[in-house]
Amino acid sequence: MAAIPIPTRQLYIDGSWKLPILNKCIPVINPSTEEILGDIPAATAEDVDVAVEAAHKAFYRNRGKDWAFASGASRAKYLRAIAAKVVEKKPLLAKLESIDCGKPYDEAAWDMDDVAGCFEYYADLAEGLDAKQGAPVSLPMETFKSHVLKEPIGVVALITPWNYPLLMATWKVAPALAAGCTAILKPSELSSLTCLELAAICEEVGLPSGVLNILTGLGPDAGAPLAAHPKVDKVQLSAMGLVLIAFTGSSATGSRIMTAAAQLVKPVSMELGGKSPIILFEDIDLDKAAEWTVFGCFWTNGQICSATSRLIVHESIAAEFLDRLVKWVKNIKISDPLEEGCRLGPVVSEGQYQKVMNFISTAKSEGATILTGGTRPKHLSKGFFVEPTIITDVTTSMEIWREEVFGPVLCVKTFGSEDEAIDLANDSEYGLAAAVISNDEERCDRVSKAIRVGCVWVNCSQPCFFQAPWGGIKRSGFGRELGEWGLDNYLSVKQVTKYISSDPWGWYQPPPKQ
Missing domain, CATH: 3.40.605.10 (Aldehyde Dehydrogenase; Chain A, domain 1)
Incomplete structure (x- = not known):
């Protein structure tokens, strides 16, 4: 797409455009190019x-x-x-x-x-x-x-x-x-x-x-x-x-x-904010679950308050599912957001880029494993781009499990029983959203009621309709x-x-x- 000049605007007050009284301004920086627009x-x-x-x-x-x-x-x-x-x-x-x-x-x-x-x-x-x-x-x-x-x-x-x-x-x-x-x-x-x-x-x-x-x-x-x-x-x-x-x-x-x-x-x-869980039970279609997991965490460049960035997956399918998930992640097109087919652009600013990279670095230092991603994409030398990142070997005391990253970073834990999955999902000071993926409708209903959040998605992640209520509990x-x-x-x-x-x-x- 051709370059676009940004419109010159003032403050909009009382139905008209007004210059700031102190005549201050803020630069607009394109996060893909780092250029001042x-x-x-x-x-x-x-x-x-x-x-x-x-x-x-x-x-x-x-x-x-x-x-x-x-x-x-x-x-x-x-x-x-x-x-x-x-x-x-x-x-x-x-x-x-x-x-x-x-x-x-x-x-x-x-x-x-x-x-x-x-x-x-x-x-x-x-x-x-x-x-x-x-x-x-x-x-x-x-x-x-x-x-x-x-x-x-x-x-x-x-x-x-x-x-x-x-x-x-x-x-x-x-x-x-x-x-x-x-x-x-x-x-x-x-x-x-x-x-x-x-x-x-x-x-x-x-x-x-x-x-x-x-x-x-x-x-x-x-x-x-x-x-x-x-x-x-x-x-x-x-x-x-x-x-x-x-x-x-x-x-x-x-x-x-x-x-x-x-x-x-x-x-x-x-x-x-949020630190929302997505729970994957053992009876699922792995590719369908992988797509919803990718969408739930990496849509909008991972900068979603409700991002399902804590993957809680049943231990019996964890290895096979993560192998499948990495293939999905590596297939994501990372580019200037105006390029056709882009599915992951940059985070919003240099400050946010540094914050995301610090989260990844801290996770490594605390003993977690970077399964994929964790760096700048090799084909992009400018812009605040972060590869979609999956982090395993996570403990519940780690910062990456507890704090909102607001970037394309997914952390993973496994579970063995439904009760354990619910406990892990509720192990957060946040309570905005959660996703549950299973072919067992009764189990989905039980888990949906047990998770302490404001929004629950069943067999999907991140759908939002302006007809339905939106909001959370706790922090x-x-x-x-x-x-x-x-x-x-x-x-x-x-x-x-x-x-x-x-x-x-x-x-x-x-x-x-x-």
């Missing part, structure tokens, strides 16, 4: 103040009738217009995503389909909100009637990661706007290009000013002041006057965000995104109860008549 604006606390004011104004404008308390159907029109523009611009968006974060072009194009579908889905749910308003509540006293209103929670801060730049942003933006919230999106500084193009799309479709504001910048300079902004905490309407922070990232960053939010009693929804965070659960993140429930009797309440004696 241009730069993006770097917001600071000063810009956060302006964006928060814009979102606050948009939420309250005309007493909320322009957006927050407009009909769901009117908001749905904008969501569908955004979806149509994403479809129209799919080749450009996919290409920008590939050169920005290293994602293979085919996968990036697939993500754009999901982005458009997600906006369409939440357009449907926005319309459905209209019918749900005023749902009656059954009461034990006939003298009262009660109903429930679902209202937008307010101004929301959305902080998103770099592995699915536009898709993960959409997981938050689409339901937030569907609910009637106004938002400030802060994408990762490592991959912001497509989120800035989302701003351009919002401008094209005429999204009301201030409804969605997009700030690119560093976490400490822009994300932290956004999470802790005191004025945003004072946003009040029927939505309780609180900001919801929807965040995806590492557990360490999540802890800092929670600390900042706690100072102002803000609700927080977090999807953090993987809390709250659920996607589906109707994702919309509920951005809604406040209000009870309205009316006394309908003409009789006096009668609790107190009336005063004497004059």
